Amino acid sequence: MKESNLCPRFEKGMQLISKRWAGLIVYQLLSGPQRFCTIESNLPLSGKILSERLKELEQEGVVRRNVYPETPVRIEYSLTEKGLALEPIIRGVEQWSSAWLQPE
Amino acid sequence: MKESNLCPRFEKGMQLISKRWAGLIVYQLLSGPQRFCTIESNLPLSGKILSERLKELEQEGVVRRNVYPETPVRIEYSLTEKGLALEPIIRGVEQWSSAWLQPE
DNA sequence: TTTATTAAGTTACTTTTCGTAACCTAGTGT
DNA sequence: ACACTAGGTTACGAAAAGTAACTTAATAAA
Numbered sequence: 001m002k003e004s005n006l007c008p009r010f011e012k013g014m015q016l017i018s019k020r021w022a023g024l025i026v027y028q029l030l031s032g033p034q035r036f037c038t039i040e041s042n043l044p045l046s047g048k049i050l051s052e053r054l055k056e057l058e059q060e061g062v063v064r065r066n067v068y069p070e071t072p073v074r075i076e077y078s079l080t081e082k083g084l085a086l087e088p089i090i091r092g093v094e095q096w097s098s099a100w101l102q103p104e
Numbered sequence: 105m106k107e108s109n110l111c112p113r114f115e116k117g118m119q120l121i122s123k124r125w126a127g128l129i130v131y132q133l134l135s136g137p138q139r140f141c142t143i144e145s146n147l148p149l150s151g152k153i154l155s156e157r158l159k160e161l162e163q164e165g166v167v168r169r170n171v172y173p174e175t176p177v178r179i180e181y182s183l184t185e186k187g188l189a190l191e192p193i194i195r196g197v198e199q200w201s202s203a204w205l206q207p208e
Numbered sequence: 209t210t211t212a213t214t215a216a217g218t219t220a221c222t223t224t225t226c227g228t229a230a231c232c233t234a235g236t237g238t
Numbered sequence: 239a240c241a242c243t244a245g246g247t248t249a250c251g252a253a254a255a256g257t258a259a260c261t262t263a264a265t266a267a268a
Contacts, residue, residue, distance in 0.1 A: 001148050001149075002147075002148040002149070002150070003148055004146060004147055004148040005146060006128070006146075006147070006148075007198075007201075009201040009202055009205040009206070009207065010131075010197065010198050010201045010202070011128070011148075012201065012205055013197050013198070013200055013201030013204075013205055014127045014128055014131070014197050014201070017122065017127075017197060018121065018122040018123070018124060018125075018126065018127050019122070020122060020124075021122075022122065023118045023121075023122050024110070024115070024118055027114075027118070042108060042109060042110075043106075043108050043110070044105050044106040044107055044108040044110075044115075045105075045106070046106070082204045085200055085203065085204060086200060088196050088200075089193055089196040089197055089200060092192050092193040092196055093114065093117050093118055093121060093193055094111075094114050094117070096117055096189055096190060096192075096193060097111075097113040097114045097116065097117030097118070098111075098113055098114070099189065100117075100186045100189060101113040101116055101117055102113070103113065
């Protein structure tokens, strides 16, 4: 791939949130910690991609995976501080969408 | 694909800016109208994808394509009002990146 | 004691999207 | 006539996404 003269941090941040589904997963977690199946049923993506994205977001320190060793085991995903800091961006997208996109 | 219970406008807005390269193209145009080759040389993507994205963004009303019939013809891309309204989101990504990503 | 169910994924396979490089078209300059 | 530049487009292989079926582990039901 070509190289660019962009700030590498900005470029990385942009790639991170513009990875398909990443923004919507963060949005979903803004309403609180949630289990895999809850996220899956609230977003139009499949378990495979959700699983991949959650791993990537965990890797980036945006999402935390909490395991509760109950029976059956319960696993909840939540936003880290770094993830919560994305809220203004997500809210920005909400506002832009309601201001500029057709109400259907 | 599965359906979701998200606000369709928000979902569409999110898909729009999280389309690969779209955010960086808008960012690039925030510094003023620019020609195809200028955008191409400032971002790490190829002409093929840039061409596709610009068409999509034009379709969405985010980008305008201005043709100046000089010789040789000059074509400049610029943000519409709708596109300019994305600025706070892009700035948000800049700020988040500088606050939360490793400097290097 | 089988059988079923649920959460949280994973695998196998198909379809889209991306990335690279070569090519095209018009007009200019040499 | 020949090469050069802008603004793309085409062909083709590689990577990512989508779909559906399967796995594992534990509890519940028959």
